[in-house]
Amino acid sequence: MADGKPEQPPSRFSAMFEGFxxxxxxxxxxxxxxxxxxxDITAASKKIIFTLQRVRNVGQPVPAFVNKNNAPYWKIIEDQYKGIAADLQGLNAYRYSHNITGGNQEFMEALSFQHYLETQSVIPQEEAQAKIAAMGGEAGTVSLTPDDFILGICDMTGELMRFSVTSMATNGKLPAGTPAAPNKRVKQEASSEDINDKMDIDEEPSPSQGSQKPRTVLDDLxxxxxxxxxxxxxxxxKFQHELVTKKMPVMRECVDKVEKALYGLTVRGSERPKGWMPDMGGGRQAEVESY
Amino acid sequence: MNIDLDHPPSSSRHYHLPNTAQKLSKMTGVNPAIFQDLQARVDEDTAVRDELKDIIAALEKQNRNVSFVLSRAHSTPVANLPEIIEAAKEPIGNVVATVSKLSEAASKMPYYKFNNMWSRQVQGAVEGLLFWGWLGGYKYEGGQVKCGQLLTIEDLGEILHVPVNLKDRDEFHLSLEEYLQSLISLVEELTRLARNAVTLGDYERPLLINQFVKDLHAGFQILNLKNDSLRRRSDGLKYRVKDVEDVVYDLSLRNLVPKKEEQT
Structure with missing residues (x-):
């Protein structure tokens, strides 16, 4: 481009274009x-999710090895958000939102998956945004748009599917919340679900609440x-297009897969000797796992 | 499908859900309020989009009116151009008014959130103004028109009463990319005019256009364009420059180039 210049005398618009x-x-x-x-955020988030898939329980803090393994990846994500926070302020927040959306969605997937494993609930948007804001530091926050959030949650259902199917294959049952005494369960939810104490008191007398079976991942899915x-x-x-043509069909399929697996487990599971894997057919399982 | 559209989005809202929703949330661990909040935010955007759509449609129509008037320049000798400048006054006034309206409505939201909705129409408006300016319409004070003026992005901001190329605040403005896109359209328009001028027996304007498009082409070569639509369209500029050169070549071959002008 610079070569072109000496050939011809500088045009009368040169100064203007130099500024441009x-x-x-x-x-x-x-x-x-x-x-x-x-x-980079996408890659680190994928690694985090990978480790999280080795968790076997819901509704309790993830095991120490998960935190240890994932710490460097959370750090990468933090550094990346910090690095670009200044570029994505004010007028520029939306200017580059479609450039950061991939990273935001994958981050949402990792964050909401871990949040789910630990609390058995969906992370509120404000909480996710606050996480990103904390990482941006003084430069300000990178916006997590409703699109990023919703699409990230869609992707998270895929992780819940894998988590459920793996658990059924290895433990022979669908992961569920701790089947504790009713009182304890309410208490646990109060701490994990970010809901006022006052509400729990309102809820406690309800008879149906106490006698309920623990919620399974499929219930949540x-x-x-x-x-x-x-x-x-x-x-x-664009958001609608992405949602309707890509994310929603995949999400539905994920729920279907868990339902089918549970069907297999229910129909054949009781006959199953200890240690015997649920018979979902080798091919089917491979398909699910490779998904 | 209606999810509580009237609720204002607020961070504390899901603490005040109706009792049934609270129960549902406790039973399932999936708090519906999370999704309702987002739905409310998305619906607000939809409302703004709907408001903008009408303004944008009006602008598109008015742009067509401007180009309808200005396209007569292709079959009008220079001496009669003042009539066209005069005729363009009203449609251009309409465009300016609509852009002001757009500016006001669009400034309620982050500029880049919706700018792709109107970018094409704003470019259309600017294209019309650039051609009108080139024909001598800007600050025209009667008498013979003086062709060959390039309206700068600042001139356009002044004409349209909108800020240009904003960086420090988030409002509606004419962006640099829109201006550059419109410049490319101007070159295309002028290429056509070069040939049509010859048909009208005007051998001077092709020379003027030749120099003008060369200068603009040189300007675009200063830019480091990435592989985007601006790059693709500006790649076509060299063919337009060649088209105009061909016209000048045809004229000089037949000794039709006016003597006072220097040959290329």
Whole structure:
């Protein structure tokens, strides 16, 4: 590009275009930094999810090895968010939002998956946004848009599916909350679900609450599915397109897979000698695992 | 499908859910309020989009009116251009008014959240103004028109009453990319005009256009464009430059180039 210049006398618009060049260069630099950060956040999030899939219980803190393994990856994510926070402020927050959305979604997937494993609940959007804000440091926060959140939760259902199927294959049962005494259960939920104490007192006398079976992951998957099915993305938006054509069909399939696996377990599971794997057919299981 | 659309989104909202929802949330561990909050935020956006849609549709129509008037320049001798400048006054006034309306409505939301909705129409408006400016319409004070003026992005901001190329605050503005896109359209328009001028027996304007598009082309070569739509369109500029050169070549071959102008 610079070679072109000496051939011809500087045009009368040169000065104007020199100014434009500087601005476009700055824009492209910001954009590339954002894209790179998004990729790094995605890669680190995937590794975190990978480790989280080795957890076998829900509703309790993840084992120490998980935190130890994942600490460096959380650090990478933090560094990346910190690094680009300044580029994504004010006017530029939405300018590059489609460059960071991949990273945001994958981060949401990892964050919400761990949150689910520990508390058996879906992380509120504000809490996820606060996590990112904390990482941005003084430069400000990177916005987590509703699109990022919803699409991230869609992806998280895939992790819940893998988690459930693995658990059924190894333990012969669907993961569920701790089947403790009713009182204890309410208490545990109070701490984990971010709900006021006052509410729990209101709820406690309810007789149906205490006698309930512990919630399984499939119960939660169905509840998430219900919420996602009800969610209406803006008509004609990119978000809607992504949701309707890609994420929702995959999400539905994930719930179906767990339901099918549970069916297999229910029909054949009682005949199962100890240590015998649920008969979902070798091919079927491979398909699920490789998903 | 209706999920509590009237609720304002607030961080503390899910503590005050109706009792049934509270129960549901406790039973399932999936708090519906999380999704309802997001739904409310998304619905707000939809409302803004709907408001913008009408303004944008109006702008598109008015752009067509401007180009309808200005396209007569292709079949009008220079001497009669003042009529066209005069005729363009009203449609351009409409465009300016609509852009102001758009600016006001769009400034309620982050600029880059929705700018792809109107970017094409704003470019259309700017294209019209650039051609009108080139024909001598900007600050025209009667008499013979003076062709060949390039409106800067600042000129356009002044004409449209909108800020340009904002960096320090998040409001509606004319962006650099939109201006550059419109410049490319101007070159395409002028390439057409170069040939049509010859048809009208005007051998001077092709030379003026030749220099003008060369200068703009040189300007674009200063930019480091990435592989985006601006890059793809600006790659076509060299063919337009060549098209105009061909016209000038045809004229000079037949000794039709006016003597006072220097040959290329």
């Amino acid at each position: 060049r500087k601005e476009l260069d700055e824009h492209h630099d910001r954009r590339e930094r954002t894209i790179k950060a998004s990729r 169905r509840a998430i599915r219900l919420q996602l099915e009800m969610f209406e993305a803006p008509l004609g938006s």
